[in-house]
Amino acid sequence: MARSPLEIEIRRRIKLAGPMPVRQFMTLCLVDPEHGYYMTRDPLGRGGDFVTSPEISQVFGELIGLWTASVWHLMGNPENIRLVELGPGRGTMMLDILRAVQVVPEFRAAIVVHMVEISPVLRERQQQALGPIDVPVMWHSSFDEVPDGPLIVVANEFFDALPVNQAIKQLNGWYERVVEIDGDGNLVFGIANETIPLFEQLVSANVRDAPFGAICEWRTDSLPLALSQRVVRQGGAALVVDYGHVESAPGETLQAVGGHAFANPLLTPGEVDITAHVDFQALAMAAESMGARVHGPVDQGQFLRNLGVEKRTAALKAYAPREKIDEIDFAVRRLLGEGRTEMGKLFKAMAFADPNLGTLPAFEPASE
Numbered sequence: 001m002a003r004s005p006l007e008i009e010i011r012r013r014i015k016l017a018g019p020m021p022v023r024q025f026m027t028l029c030l031v032d033p034e035h036g037y038y039m040t041r042d043p044l045g046r047g048g049d050f051v052t053s054p055e056i057s058q059v060f061g062e063l064i065g066l067w068t069a070s071v072w073h074l075m076g077n078p079e080n081i082r083l084v085e086l087g088p089g090r091g092t093m094m095l096d097i098l099r100a101v102q103v104v105p106e107f108r109a110a111i112v113v114h115m116v117e118i119s120p121v122l123r124e125r126q127q128q129a130l131g132p133i134d135v136p137v138m139w140h141s142s143f144d145e146v147p148d149g150p151l152i153v154v155a156n157e158f159f160d161a162l163p164v165n166q167a168i169k170q171l172n173g174w175y176e177r178v179v180e181i182d183g184d185g186n187l188v189f190g191i192a193n194e195t196i197p198l199f200e201q202l203v204s205a206n207v208r209d210a211p212f213g214a215i216c217e218w219r220t221d222s223l224p225l226a227l228s229q230r231v232v233r234q235g236g237a238a239l240v241v242d243y244g245h246v247e248s249a250p251g252e253t254l255q256a257v258g259g260h261a262f263a264n265p266l267l268t269p270g271e272v273d274i275t276a277h278v279d280f281q282a283l284a285m286a287a288e289s290m291g292a293r294v295h296g297p298v299d300q301g302q303f304l305r306n307l308g309v310e311k312r313t314a315a316l317k318a319y320a321p322r323e324k325i326d327e328i329d330f331a332v333r334r335l336l337g338e339g340r341t342e343m344g345k346l347f348k349a350m351a352f353a354d355p356n357l358g359t360l361p362a363f364e365p366a367s368e
């Protein structure tokens, strides 16, 4: 099989500088300016590599739109609000949000949209999608560029694309996991030469006590801290919807997907999507350390039910042509279902917010 341009570049770097930490490998695969997966293509949709909730049904973005409107009320209806989306893909969710919030005109009039998107290809797609919209929209390549002021942030399937570090447990301690070139000239996973100093002292007991060969993943990205600091200091909330685990635990979740099927992450770097589960406990700890209040996580299915998915779906069906009804039901079942290929349980919603806002909509404790 021909080597991808990024594989050639990665091999060159390994030959020059030695084995490459998994985090650096994942970063290059996804966002290398020239060959990175997201930088060179629109991976979404049926003809692409994977499908996300906003692409499955408009109901998803619409309900999140209603959630943002309720948060705005809790914030005391500020006259200016930054509505920020991290990693907006094709811009579909923002379109659905802005359509749904037409029912709260004062909120819609207060919005300036800030799209945080690193990919020039997807940014162009978003610009096309939002072109006809009568709300001001600005683009940034990182969250730091979003101007100060009260904000509501939404992010669907964004945090799983942030690179992870991996460590592997050996008899005498934990070593960073790396990508290297084996005797046959193939890219393979390996381990660094030295143990990571103080690793055992820094991790929780369930990681410390993991068996020989266990892999542990973590993210060092400062974005959760920056987001939490902003909502606490300037008012607002951030909503994260993604797949992941509720408690930090050892285990490898790094995975590659191409053409809607699992792939070997080392085979065609830059040509397949690489993600890892979101560690919601780590996210919550980062947010709390900045003084934010954490809401959830709750399962996506529960979150959407709390937001009234049944009613919204019924309304959509009431106006749909007959031949579309099954399609709508099928799509919504995929968002809510608890099966392995469905998203209701696999995905979670978590928010962190200015503690003055009280309990956020859809995160109220169950009333039984």
Ligand code: SAH
Residues within 6 Å of the ligand: 030, 031, 038, 044, 052, 053, 054, 055, 086, 087, 088, 089, 090, 093, 116, 117, 118, 119, 122, 141, 142, 155, 156, 157, 158, 161, 162
């Ligand atoms: N939220 C969209 C797309 C999810 S795919 C949806 O649900 O359909 C991940 C998105 O995050 C893409 O738009 C990708 O280009 C963007 N992205 C990935 N890494 C990023 C980074 N470091 N900074 C900004 N955007 C990033």
